Amino acid sequence: MAIKLTEYSHGAGCGCKISPAILDKILSQTNQGPVYEQLLVGNDQRDDAAVFDLGDGTSIISTTDFFMPIVDDPLTFGKIAATNAISDVYAMGGTPLMAIAILGWPIKQLQAEVAGTVVEGGRQACEAAGIPLAGGHSIDSPEPIFGLAVTGRVQNKYLKKNGGAHAGDLLFLTKPLGVGILSTAQKKKKLRTEDAHLAVQQMTKLNRIGQEIGQLDYVHAMTDVTGFGLLGHLTEMCNSSNTKARIRLDDVPFIGDGVLDHYLAEGCIPGGTIRNLDSYGQGIKAADDRALHLLADPQTSGGLLCAVATDHADEFIALCQTHDIHCRPFGAMVSAGDHLIEVI
Incomplete structure (x- = not known):
């Protein structure tokens, strides 16, 4: 009998993330503590990873990410979770060095061999990124959990943050959206056979291009799009950059050709979507609920969200094409507006 991992968890993938509003409450209870001058990026900046200056012109990047199954197949789950965790290093413009595993497993419900297959999937993703899966920690937990803590390195001059975008910068996204909708369709047993590969194809693709983007002066800000959705991570970019944004819905990349509308009509709206909108929706102007x-x-x-200087857009598009990424600008940062983000 085939194992269906998604039946053993209440959430799925980055949709398990605590909502931005609740996260704010949690972090507000944490004392600020002493200032560490070598800590270039810390918790106060809401970026993708912590960055610590080594004093030699380079910095260590440290990050962790883990979640419950978003697919049924154990090997694929391991690959996705590891790919997602490694992405945070790429989103800072860095190069991953090594990873250690985080495993929670319901040992009375699922065989240890299944957990071993999940870890092997993580190891394969690490191998694809050119890094070792060097160790880890495991616990007996009520639901299956897997992820990585990843260490990377970056030259300080190439460090990218989610802040620093300029008014006029064009916005690009290196992967299409729609993973949450398709994953919800799977949990509801409404996912069509012909669509089953679409989300997995995106989730197992490394954001390796981030290492090269980090070296581009004309990319002023970068972050990866995960559990808070495009609007949530763009909200963070706007707040960190003291800008606003205007995006064109028709130019945003989405998985499939009309596929997502089919599943929205079927009621496949992730709970995480509603939590996201409850947290930051007041800053968004959009024509309808579909948007x-x-x-x-x-x-x-998810993919990398990049704010790119207008006069280098063609150069950026050409670089993406060398990585088999076909993207176009879907909006721009602006200096003024009635809402933080306007969708047109």
Whole structure:
């Protein structure tokens, strides 16, 4: 009998993330503590990873990410979880060095061999990134959990943050959206056979291009799009950059050709989408619920969101094409507006 991992968890992938509003409450209870001058990026900046200056012109990047199954197949789950965790290093413009595993497993419900297959999937993703899976920690937990803690390195001059975008910068996304909708369709047993590969194809693709983007002066800000959806991570970019944004829904990349509308009509709206909109929806202007449900859809192992100087757009597009990424600008940062993000 085939194992269906998603039946053993209440959430899926980055849709398991605590909502931005609740996260704010949690972090508000944490004392600020002493200032560490070598800590270039810390918890106060809401970025993708912590960055610590080594004093030699380079910095260590440290990050962790883990979640419950978003697919049924154990090997694929391991690959997706590891790919997602490694992405945070790429989103800072860095190069991953090594990873250690985080495993929670319901040992009375699922065989240890299944957990071993999940870890092997993580190891294969690490191998694809050119890094070792060097160790880890495991616990007996009520639901299956897997992820990585990843260490990377970056030259300080190439460090990218989610802040620093300029008014006028064009916005690009290196992977299409829709993973949360398709994953919800799977949990509801409404996912069509012909669509089963679409989300997995995106979630197992490394954001390796981030290492090269980090070296581009004309990319002013970068982050990866995960559980808070495009609107949530763009909100963070706007707040960190002291800008606003205007995006064109028709130019945003989505998985499939009309596929997502089919599943929205079937009621496949992730709970994470609603939590996201409850947290930051007041800053968004959009024509209808369809736009909001598409753009607040929680992504797992999503693409890189980049703010690119207008006069280098063609150069950026050409670089993406060398990585088999076909993208176009879907909006721009602006200096003024009645809402933080306007969807047109």
